[in-house]
Amino acid sequence: MNDRVGGGIFQTATDLGATAVGRITSVAGSGAALRLDRRLLALLAHDDDPSVAMAGEIGSMLRMEVAGRCVIGSVHDLGDGDGDGEIGARISFLGEGAIDDAGTITGFRRGVTRYPLPGTPVAAVTGADMDAIFSAGDLAHIEIGTVHPTCSTRAALLVDAMLGKHFALLGSTGTGKSTATALILHRICRMAPAGHIVMIDPHGEYEAAFAEVGASYGVSNLAMPYWLMNFEEHCEVLLTTSGAERQTDADILAKCLLAARQKNRAAETVARITVDSPIPYVLSDLTTIIQTEMGKLDKASNSAPFLRIKQKIDEIRSDPRYHFMFSGMLVGDSMKSFVKRIFRLPGDGKPISVIDVSGVPSEITSVVVSVLARCVFDYAIWARGQAQHPVLLVCEEAHRYVPSDRSANNGPVRRILERIAKEGRKYGVSLGLITQRPSDLAEGVLSQCGTIIAMRLNNERDQAFVKAAMPEGARGFLDTIPALRNREAIICGEGVPIPIRVAFDDLEAGLRPASNDPVFSELWSRVGDEDALVEHVIGRWRNQGR
Numbered sequence: 001m002n003d004r005v006g007g008g009i010f011q012t013a014t015d016l017g018a019t020a021v022g023r024i025t026s027v028a029g030s031g032a033a034l035r036l037d038r039r040l041l042a043l044l045a046h047d048d049d050p051s052v053a054m055a056g057e058i059g060s061m062l063r064m065e066v067a068g069r070c071v072i073g074s075v076h077d078l079g080d081g082d083g084d085g086e087i088g089a090r091i092s093f094l095g096e097g098a099i100d101d102a103g104t105i106t107g108f109r110r111g112v113t114r115y116p117l118p119g120t121p122v123a124a125v126t127g128a129d130m131d132a133i134f135s136a137g138d139l140a141h142i143e144i145g146t147v148h149p150t151c152s153t154r155a156a157l158l159v160d161a162m163l164g165k166h167f168a169l170l171g172s173t174g175t176g177k178s179t180a181t182a183l184i185l186h187r188i189c190r191m192a193p194a195g196h197i198v199m200i201d202p203h204g205e206y207e208a209a210f211a212e213v214g215a216s217y218g219v220s221n222l223a224m225p226y227w228l229m230n231f232e233e234h235c236e237v238l239l240t241t242s243g244a245e246r247q248t249d250a251d252i253l254a255k256c257l258l259a260a261r262q263k264n265r266a267a268e269t270v271a272r273i274t275v276d277s278p279i280p281y282v283l284s285d286l287t288t289i290i291q292t293e294m295g296k297l298d299k300a301s302n303s304a305p306f307l308r309i310k311q312k313i314d315e316i317r318s319d320p321r322y323h324f325m326f327s328g329m330l331v332g333d334s335m336k337s338f339v340k341r342i343f344r345l346p347g348d349g350k351p352i353s354v355i356d357v358s359g360v361p362s363e364i365t366s367v368v369v370s371v372l373a374r375c376v377f378d379y380a381i382w383a384r385g386q387a388q389h390p391v392l393l394v395c396e397e398a399h400r401y402v403p404s405d406r407s408a409n410n411g412p413v414r415r416i417l418e419r420i421a422k423e424g425r426k427y428g429v430s431l432g433l434i435t436q437r438p439s440d441l442a443e444g445v446l447s448q449c450g451t452i453i454a455m456r457l458n459n460e461r462d463q464a465f466v467k468a469a470m471p472e473g474a475r476g477f478l479d480t481i482p483a484l485r486n487r488e489a490i491i492c493g494e495g496v497p498i499p500i501r502v503a504f505d506d507l508e509a510g511l512r513p514a515s516n517d518p519v520f521s522e523l524w525s526r527v528g529d530e531d532a533l534v535e536h537v538i539g540r541w542r543n544q545g546r
Helices: 040-046 127-133 159-164 175-189 229-237 243-262 265-269 281-295 305-318 318-327 335-343 364-381 410-428 461-468 476-485 530-543
Strands: 002-005 008-013 020-029 030-037 060-064 069-080 088-100 105-110 121-122 141-148 154-158 166-171 197-201 212-217 353-355 393-394 429-433 451-456 489-495 501-502
Touching: 008 141, 020 040, 020 530, 030 040, 030 069, 040 088, 060 088, 060 127, 069 105, 069 281, 069 353, 088 127, 105 127, 141 305, 154 159, 166 175, 166 281, 175 197, 175 393, 175 501, 175 530, 197 364, 212 335, 229 305, 229 410, 243 281, 243 305, 281 305, 281 393, 318 335, 318 364, 318 476, 335 364, 364 393, 364 429, 410 429, 451 461
Parallel strands: 166 429, 166 451, 197 353, 197 393, 212 353, 393 429
Antiparallel strands: 002 008, 008 020, 020 030, 020 121, 030 088, 060 069, 060 121, 069 088, 088 105, 141 154, 141 501, 451 489, 489 501
16 A cells, blocks of 8 residues: 655555554665654554654664665654655664565664665564564573563663673662662672672672672771782872872882881792782881881981871771771781682672772771772783783772873872773773763763663763763753653663663562662651660761771
8 A cells, every 4th residue: 555645655564563653764884864744753653663663763763675685774853755645754764684475674783884875665663573682592691671662571681791892881769770780780699600800899889689699898897908908009008198299109008018028937938029919917016117217317308207207107006997907917918718719719700899888987998999900900910821800990980090080199099990991801800880971971981881781871071971971972862861750771882782771670678779869858757766766876977886
């Protein structure tokens, strides 16, 4: 049947399971301009197949036959057509596949090899087409939700491609970002119970979520030896000056730290020791060496740098907030047990380590994260050529550690995370960045993420920043970011066959992070027992612990 609308010819091809709803008017390298038949779109809106019913709407997909193959495009712009019964539209090309005897797409692949010509009819995709387009086939994958606008087509993430080239999950506060993170990691843990995942948790919200499939470490049981710090991290913790004075202090610390490391018995088996070598040393030895060096000075020399470093060491040793790292119990060579615990080697069916840094003093939080990230990377480097154990490092609130502002005082952690982003995949280290402010994240790090999962972003600057980091073919698709509902996301990059809009699955209550917003109307109606509550809170406050 042929229908002439505004001078254009639109065909219904029910024998192919699809309906022609328009035709191409012009073609460019990344997309095409169309004219759509308003009347046919209105008729299709009542179809039982959601994919067909939403044909022509923003974010919907259309198909066109070219040289015996089927090209798929995504609608990203609508406007007036030349005639009363027409709608102008623009699509971005996504990929192509073969067509089977039933007219359904098979063997879909990203990218276009044969472009349609002006005048080529375009048709609505069907649910069967959607299943074929988004099928992960035999590739290792996890299913995380359903593809918009269907209710049955499953959205899959290709695990090897996503982890092999890093990923970022972005979204404003309240959009379900933490729950989406927990969902993805739970599905990975279920698929790979012998995996190795280290998660930096700045707010203590993921311990409950991974109680069954992970181990949680905080200030009470982390037991991170201070001597694992390299020289740059030592400077971050022990030096309080800046400019020329800081360089003087650093020179003194380097000399004394090397001498302290060389006093350990383990140093006898190491051919070459540097200030960065993870050789245990005793803090009292370091202060003694500093005191000795200060005693060698003639009276004209300045002893202030020695006193500053010694005073800072004494201050840290006496502060109970630092005992998780600077306790006298951590002098022994516990490097092997620490690495095995944190990296889950073996994991005993619990492949994820949740490192809760919410109780860590804010002035050394970045150093703690730096040590953990550097241990992950250094272990991977020195394990190369041996039996490899790839590690996924997940950083919540990533903009705190690799901010776009280079003047921020977080040199060591920024440098190691940037290095992991650039070089990690060569050594089997994957990076997962979670943030609510992508515009505050270093652009070079985000651009290294091969898969980007973008939830709703309310800030225009954040939206523009994410679009700039996206592949060219997905940018039109990302115009829908401000219109996403909670627990929906646009996913594009290596981890998905083509850019998709996903509605995440519901996560069981016991597996969700403790990040629910307080219900003011309910909580402000409760009264009673305030005295005991305040006393309890003050006790925790003063003891700096939960």
